[in-house]
Amino acid sequence: MSLRKIHYYSGLTLTLFIGFHLVNHFVSIFGVQYHLDLMDSFRVVYRNILVETVLLAAVLVQILSGLKLAFSKKKVMASFYEKVQVYSGLYLAFFLVIHVSAVLFGRLVLEVDTNFYFGVAGLNAFPLSLFFVPYYSLGIMSFFGHIAAVHAQKMDKTILGLSPKAQSHLILLKGVILTLLILYGSTNGFMGVDFP
Numbered sequence: 618m619s620l621r622k623i624h625y626y627s628g629l630t631l632t633l634f635i636g637f638h639l640v641n642h643f644v645s646i647f648g649v650q651y652h653l654d655l656m657d658s659f660r661v662v663y664r665n666i667l668v669e670t671v672l673l674a675a676v677l678v679q680i681l682s683g684l685k686l687a688f689s690k691k692k693v694m695a696s697f698y699e700k701v702q703v704y705s706g707l708y709l710a711f712f713l714v715i716h717v718s719a720v721l722f723g724r725l726v727l728e729v730d731t732n733f734y735f736g737v738a739g740l741n742a743f744p745l746s747l748f749f750v751p752y753y754s755l756g757i758m759s760f761f762g763h764i765a766a767v768h769a770q771k772m773d774k775t776i777l778g779l780s781p782k783a784q785s786h787l788i789l790l791k792g793v794i795l796t797l798l799i800l801y802g803s804t805n806g807f808m809g810v811d812f813p
Contacts, residue, residue, distance in 0.1 A: 624682040628763075630675040634663060635760060639795060645733065646802035649810070652733045676717055680710045698785060702766030705759040712756040737807045740800070753807070754796050761792025 637659055645652040662668060683706045694700045723731040739749035765788035772781040779787065800807050 620682050620685060623678060624686055627675040627678040627682065628767075630671065631679055632764070634672055634675075637663075639757065639760075639799070642736075642799045642807070643795065643802075645807060646798055649733055656732060673717070676713050680713055683707075683710055696769075698766040698769035701762045702770070705762035705766065708755055708759040709763060712752070712759065715752075716756070734810070734812055737810050738812075740807050741810050741812075750800070754800065757796040757799065758789075758792045761788055761795070765789045765792075 641652060641655050641659060644655050663672060687703050687706055694703060720731045720735075723729050723735055729735060739745040740753065765785040768788055769781060769785035772784060774781070776784060
């Protein structure tokens with residue numbers, strides 16, 4: 618199996634998890650308790666030792682294969698989405714290293730629940746927010762950017778009157794909207810949290 622295929626399949630595995638993860642973050646706009654309750658339901662699946670091992674392996678494979686693919690590009694990145702694919706992938710590698718390391722450190726070393734409050738602590742503490750607001754924003758937007766770039770390269774059909782390029786633009790727009798909703802969607806969202 619080629620490195621590109623390995624990267625693709627590890628990416629599909631992570632996309633499934635990240636999709637659920639972002640839905641979990643989105644429901645925080647309805648209240649922190651909604652987020653915590655949904656997270657508890659999801660954790661039954663992804664905190665299973667087998668699933669968690671597959672996810673952690675997929676993260677490692679995605680980062681290593683993505684870096685190798687990004688730095689082995691022999692052609693000039695001519696199109697907008699070729700550039701988006703490489704740059705969003707590089708940011709996602711950076712994001713995943715920090716994010717997964719922080720969660721594992723919190724769980725295994727600090728022995729704290731890495732729930733909603735763990736995730737938003739840096740967003741709500743100045744000057745840490747100067748790092749965490751762009752860090753999380755770019756993480757979500759890079760995820761959608763990477764998907765949009767793959768879509769732009771692989772899709773060749775018009776759907777609902779939208780060209781493949783317009784579909785990719787729509788995927789990017791969804792990422793921007795979701796980022797804004799998660800961070801600023803309500804006083805219950807990630808910003809302006811009252812900590813227990």
